[in-house]
Amino acid sequence: MKLLLGVPGLLAVFAYTFALPTFAAEYLPVTDARLTSPEPENWLMYRGTYDSHGYSPLKQINSRNVKRLKALWTFSTGLREGHQAPPIVNGGFMFITTPHNHVLALDAASGDLLWRYVRELPEDQVQMHPTNRGVGLYGNLVFMATADCYVVALDATTGEVVWETQIEDYAAGYYMTLAPLVAEGKVMVGVSGGEFGIRGFVAALDATTGEPAWKTYTIPAPGEPGSESWSGDSWKTGGVPVWITGSFDADSGLSYWGTGNGGPWMGDTRQGDNLYATSVIALDVATGAIKGHHQYHWNDSWDWDEVSAPLLIDFKRDGRAVSGLVHPARNGYLWFLERTPSGIGFVDARPFVKQDVFTALDPISGRPTYDESKKPGTGKGATFCPSHWGGKDWPPAAFSSRTRMLYIPANDNVCAYMIGEEIDYRAGREFMGTDWQQSKLVLGADAGDYIGELQAWNVDTGVKVWSQTFDSQNWGPVLVTAGDVVFMGGTNDRYFRAFHARTGRLLWQQRTNSGVTGVPTSFEVNGKQYVAVLSGWGVDAEREQVSLAEIGRSGPAVPQGGVLWVFGLD
Amino acid sequence: MKRRQIIAASAAAAIVTPLAGFAVAASAKPQIGDVLTHAFGDRAGSAIVPMDVFDELLFAFPMGPDGVIRSTSLHNQVSVLRVDEAAMTDKTRRYAAGPYVAVSAACTHTGCEVSGWRPDTGELECPCHGSRFNVLDAARVVNGPATRPLAYLPIEFGDNVFRVVGKFSRRVGPAPVY
Numbered sequence: 001m002k003l004l005l006g007v008p009g010l011l012a013v014f015a016y017t018f019a020l021p022t023f024a025a026e027y028l029p030v031t032d033a034r035l036t037s038p039e040p041e042n043w044l045m046y047r048g049t050y051d052s053h054g055y056s057p058l059k060q061i062n063s064r065n066v067k068r069l070k071a072l073w074t075f076s077t078g079l080r081e082g083h084q085a086p087p088i089v090n091g092g093f094m095f096i097t098t099p100h101n102h103v104l105a106l107d108a109a110s111g112d113l114l115w116r117y118v119r120e121l122p123e124d125q126v127q128m129h130p131t132n133r134g135v136g137l138y139g140n141l142v143f144m145a146t147a148d149c150y151v152v153a154l155d156a157t158t159g160e161v162v163w164e165t166q167i168e169d170y171a172a173g174y175y176m177t178l179a180p181l182v183a184e185g186k187v188m189v190g191v192s193g194g195e196f197g198i199r200g201f202v203a204a205l206d207a208t209t210g211e212p213a214w215k216t217y218t219i220p221a222p223g224e225p226g227s228e229s230w231s232g233d234s235w236k237t238g239g240v241p242v243w244i245t246g247s248f249d250a251d252s253g254l255s256y257w258g259t260g261n262g263g264p265w266m267g268d269t270r271q272g273d274n275l276y277a278t279s280v281i282a283l284d285v286a287t288g289a290i291k292g293h294h295q296y297h298w299n300d301s302w303d304w305d306e307v308s309a310p311l312l313i314d315f316k317r318d319g320r321a322v323s324g325l326v327h328p329a330r331n332g333y334l335w336f337l338e339r340t341p342s343g344i345g346f347v348d349a350r351p352f353v354k355q356d357v358f359t360a361l362d363p364i365s366g367r368p369t370y371d372e373s374k375k376p377g378t379g380k381g382a383t384f385c386p387s388h389w390g391g392k393d394w395p396p397a398a399f400s401s402r403t404r405m406l407y408i409p410a411n412d413n414v415c416a417y418m419i420g421e422e423i424d425y426r427a428g429r430e431f432m433g434t435d436w437q438q439s440k441l442v443l444g445a446d447a448g449d450y451i452g453e454l455q456a457w458n459v460d461t462g463v464k465v466w467s468q469t470f471d472s473q474n475w476g477p478v479l480v481t482a483g484d485v486v487f488m489g490g491t492n493d494r495y496f497r498a499f500h501a502r503t504g505r506l507l508w509q510q511r512t513n514s515g516v517t518g519v520p521t522s523f524e525v526n527g528k529q530y531v532a533v534l535s536g537w538g539v540d541a542e543r544e545q546v547s548l549a550e551i552g553r554s555g556p557a558v559p560q561g562g563v564l565w566v567f568g569l570d
Numbered sequence: 571m572k573r574r575q576i577i578a579a580s581a582a583a584a585i586v587t588p589l590a591g592f593a594v595a596a597s598a599k600p601q602i603g604d605v606l607t608h609a610f611g612d613r614a615g616s617a618i619v620p621m622d623v624f625d626e627l628l629f630a631f632p633m634g635p636d637g638v639i640r641s642t643s644l645h646n647q648v649s650v651l652r653v654d655e656a657a658m659t660d661k662t663r664r665y666a667a668g669p670y671v672a673v674s675a676a677c678t679h680t681g682c683e684v685s686g687w688r689p690d691t692g693e694l695e696c697p698c699h700g701s702r703f704n705v706l707d708a709a710r711v712v713n714g715p716a717t718r719p720l721a722y723l724p725i726e727f728g729d730n731v732f733r734v735v736g737k738f739s740r741r742v743g744p745a746p747v748y
Contacts, residue, residue, distance in 0.1 A: 099747075121747075124743065125681060126698075127680040128698050171643075195698075424610070428644070429644075429683050430682065430685060430697055430698070434697075436695070437688070543699055
C-alpha cells in the first residue's frame with residue numbers, strides 16, 4: 001500500500017480554475033447513516049441504495065410529463081470505449097468515471113467541471129474491458145477501483161490523492177472495473193481477470209486509511225469447504241472474478257456478491273461443481289467470512305458470469321413473505337432466493353428467455369440438470385441458448401416497490417456455437433481455452449422478431465407483465481423512478497428512452513451521440529429533478545455487434561466517444 | 571486454430587512459468603544483436619531455430635548477449651512465423667529473415683495478446699475483440715476494431731539463431747490515451 005497524503009506524485013490531477021459554486025465549500029460528508037438511508041435527492045452509490053434496486057424516489061419527472069424532458073447540458077469526456085458509470089451525486093457534486101480511469105467532478109446542476117483526476121496506467125497492460133463503472137463515497141473521499149488494480153481515494157472537493165492501495169498485480173492478469181461498495185467504514189472491491197487465469201476474490205480496505213482489512217477468495221484453497229469441487233490444481237487459476245458491485249443488508253451486516261464463471265471456459269478443464277463460481281455469496285462485511293452461498297449453475301461451460309449482485313427484494317410466495325434475493329441471470333433464468341439465518345435458500349426459478357441447456361431444476365436446491373449435448377467442451381462443439389452473453393449480461397435490472405415489478409434488460413433469440421481447445425496457463429496471458437475461429441453466434445428461430453428486450457416481472461406472482469422488444473441487442477442498464485418511469489438505452493440506434501413503468505408504453509426518447517451503456521441515475525438540486533446518463537458505446541456491446549454482423553445480422557455503425565447527458569423538465 | 575507452441579500432454583492444463591530459471595531484466599526493449607528465445611514451455615529461454623517454426627505460432631522474447639531476457643512484458647513478446655516468402659510485400663520483406671518474421675504479440679486495439687494464427691491466409695487474429703492482421707502485407711488491419719498495424723521486429727538469420735537487427739517498426743500495442 002502506498003500512502004500519498006498530500007502528495008499527488010506520479011498521479012496527475014488537473015484542477016481547473018473555474019470558480020466553484022457556493023455548495024463546493026459545503027461538501028456534505030458521507031456517513032454510514034446516509035449510505036443506509038440516502039436522501040431522495042442524492043444518488044450516493046452504484047445502484048442508489050444498498051438493496052441495488054436502481055430506484056429513485058423522486059417524482060417531479062413522471063409518466064405524465066416525461067414527454068417534455070429536455071437535454072439541459074452535456075459534457076464530453078474526451079475518451080472512447082465503454083462509458084458505463086452511473087453519475088453519482090452528493091449535494092450538488094457529481095462524480096463520473098471513464099474508461100482508462102479518469103474521475104470527473106462536476107457541478108451537478110450547471111455542468112461546470114470542478115476537477116479531473118487522470119490515472120497513469122501501465123503501457124503494457126491489456127485492456128480487455130476498457131471501462132469503469134463508477135465511484136464509491138465515504139466521508140470526504142471518492143473511491144475508484146482502477147485497471148492496474150489499485151483502489152485510489154481522492155479528496156471530493158479537490159481531486160487530490162489521499163491514499164491508494166494496491167489490490168493485486170496487473171501483470172498477473174488482475175484488473176478492476178467495478179464501482180467500490182462502501183459499508184461499515186470499509187471499501188470493498190472485487191477483481192476482474194477471469195480470462196487470464198486469476199483466482200478471484202473480494203477485498204476490503206479501511207475507508208479512511210486504505211489499510212487492508214480482509215480478502216476472501218471466491219475459490220477455496222485445498223482443505224477449505226468447497227475445495228473438493230475443483231479437480232487437481234485448477235483452483236489456482238480457476239477465475240471466478242467479481243466485477244460488479246455487491247448489495248448490502250445493513251440489518252445482517254452481510255454483503256451479497258455475484259461471481260463469474262470458472263476458467264478456462266470449458267468445464268471439463270476443472271471438473272467438479274467449482275464453488276463459488278457462478279454463484280451469489282454472502283460475505284460478512286466485518287470479517288469477510290462467507291456466511292452463505294447459492295450456486296446458480298455448476299461447472300459452467302458457457303461463460304455465463306453471474307456477477308450481477310442480487311437485488312434485495314422482499315416478495316410474497318403462496319401467501320408467505322420472503323426476505324428475498326432476486327437475480328435475473330446470465331444463464332437465462334430468473335432466480336428467487338431467500339435470505340435465512342443459516343444462509344441462502346432456493347425459492348423458485350424460471351426462464352425469462354429461451355434456454356435450452358437446463359432440463360430440470362431440483363425443487364429443493366434449485367440445482368439444474370443439463371442437456372449434455374448443449375454443453376461445449378475441449379474439442380467438443382455445442383450450440384446452446386442463450387449465447388455466452390446470456391439472457392442478461394452485466395447491465396443492472398431495477399425494481400420499483402410501487403409497481404412490485406422487476407425491470408430486466410434482456411437479450412433473447414441469440415444462441416452460440418462454442419468449442420474448446422487445450423490451453424496452458426501463462427501468467428498474465430489469455431487463458432480462455434476457446435477456439436474463436438470456430439466459435440460463433442447462432443440466431444434463434446425468432447431472431448427476426450427481436451433480440452433486445454425490456455421485460456417487467458411481478459415479483460410476487462412471478463409472472464411477466466409486459467415487455468418491449470428491439471431489433472438491436474440490448475446493453476442498457478435500467479433506472480426506475482417513483483414517477484413510474486423506466487429509463488433505459490442500450491440499443492445500437494443510440495436512443496435513450498423512457499417507458500411507463502406499469503404498462504411498458506414508450507413515453508419519450510432522445511437520440512444521443514453514441515450507444516447508451518451507462519447506468520442512468522436521478523437526483524435533485526435546488527428543488528429540480530434531473531436524470532443523467534453516459535452515452536459511449538464499446539466493450540461487449542460493440543463486440544456482440546461485430547459477432548452478429550459476422551452471421552449476417554448487421555447493425556448501424558455506432559460511433560464511439562463518451563458524453564454525459566443531463567435531462568430535466570423546462 | 572493454430573495458436574501456440576505448447577501442446578499439453580494431458581487434459582489438465584499444465585502451469586507454465588515463463589522463463590523459470592532464467593535471468594530477466596526489469597524492463598528493457600529489444601536491442602540489435604539480441605537472440606530470439608522461446609518465451610514459454612519447457613524450452614523457455616533457449617534460442618529458437620528454424621526447425622522449431624512450422625505452422626504453429628511461436629512466441630519469443632529477445633535475449634541480450636549477457637544471456638538476460640530483456641523483459642517478459644507482452645510489449646517485448648513477438649510471434650515468430652514462417653510465411654510464403656514469395657507472397658510477402660516489399661514492406662514485409664524488409665523486416666523478414668527469408669520466410670521468417672517476428673511480429674509484436676501486443677494488439678494495437680486494447681493490448682491483448684494476439685494468439686490466433688491462420689497460416690493459410692497469413693493472418694494473425696486477436697481473441698479479445700477479433701481484430702485480424704495480414705502478416706504478408708505489413709500486418710495491416712484486415713478486420714477491426716484495431717485501426718493500426720502490428721509492429722515487426724526486424725530479424726536476420728545466422729549461426730542457427732534469429733537475431734534482432736533493428737527497433738520495432740512502429741509503436742507496440744495501443745496508442746496512449748490522454
